[in-house]
Amino acid sequence: MATQPTSPIATQADNQFSYKKVSLYKLAMTYGEKRLNLDYDYTDTVMSRTLSAALFRNPILATFLVYVNDYVVNLINAVKKVKISRNYTVPKDYQYIN
Numbered sequence: 055m056a057t058q059p060t061s062p063i064a065t066q067a068d069n070q071f072s073y074k075k076v077s078l079y080k081l082a083m084t085y086g087e088k089r090l091n092l093d094y095d096y097t098d099t100v101m102s103r104t105l106s107a108a109l110f111r112n113p114i115l116a117t118f119l120v121y122v123n124d125y126v127v128n129l130i131n132a133v134k135k136v137k138i139s140r141n142y143t144v145p146k147d148y149q150y151i152n
Contacts, residue, residue, distance in 0.1 A: 080147070089150065100126050
C-alpha cells in the first residue's frame, strides 16, 4: 500500500506552531497537580475580544489575525517572564503567574 506524498505546504503549515510544543519533562513534573483559581486562558481570544467582529468576516484577514493573536500572546508571555525573573522564590520556568 503506497502512502500519499505530503505537499511541502502542508508540512510547513504543520511546523509553523511547533514552538508551542510542551516538553515531556514539564508534563511529568506537573502531573497530578490540582491548581485552583488560575487566571483566564486568553491564548485564543485576545484578538477576537479586542477587535471588531467585522474584521473576522474576511477569511484572508481572519487567517492573518490568527498569527497576530499568536504574536500578541507571545508579547504578554514575555512580560510574565520578566516578572518571573524578578521573583527569586519561584523556578525560572514557572508559568503560573498573573
